[in-house]
Amino acid sequence: MLEKCKSRQERWGGVEVVVADWLLERSQLLVKYCNLSATLSEGLGSASGGKKLKPAAKELEQFCQILMDYICAGHFEVFDLLLGEAEEFADGGVEFAANIYPQLEGTTVKALSFNDQYDGCAGGSLRSQGLQDDLSALGEIMSTRFDLEDNLLEQLHYRHQSQVA
Structure with missing residues (x-):
């Protein structure tokens, strides 16, 4: 029994590290989003909008x-680990995930579309207003995604921490 507890701690402790790194990356994503949005706002508000798009292009690329x-x-590491944890504990998490994943997939498609449209625009073919509108829409999509992800984390990971400790 002690061995089973140790292996669970080791297994799910690794999940904790992956989740923490992923949430740190989320914070970095939000910082980049805010930086890009601020750079675009400055560019629209100035008479030298074209000069402001060069920093925006670099921010956009990052x-x-x-x-x-x-x-x-999220898709290729975190969600798989969370689903494995849900299967291990067999307390309804798999069914919960099955309801959330299609909604997450919808946000993924929209994020990929944004990336396809704007990645590689560092060369200069940016239209500031269109990008700002698209970035705003993406912000709403990402907010929805973060809520969904937080629900997954709560239901598939955090609720089991006391059982693993």
Whole structure:
């Protein structure tokens, strides 16, 4: 029995590290989002809007990179680990995840579409107003996604911490 507890701690302790790293990446994504949004707002408010788009293009490139890193880490690492944890504890988490995943997939498709449209625009073909509108829409989508992810974390991971400790 002690061995089973140790292996559970080791297994789910690793999940904790992955989740913590992923949430740190989420924070970095939000910082990049705010930086890009601020840069675009400054560019629209000035007479030299074209000059302001060069920093925006660099911010956009960095934002798209971390957006894709975050989305991929969620889908190809974190969600799989959470589902494994749900299967291990067999307390309704798998069914809960099955209801959440399609909604997450919808936000993923929209984030990928944003990336496809804007990644690689560092060369200069940015239209500030269109990007700002699209970024605002993406912000709403990401807010929805973060809520869904937080629900997954709560139901599939955090509720089991006392059982693992």
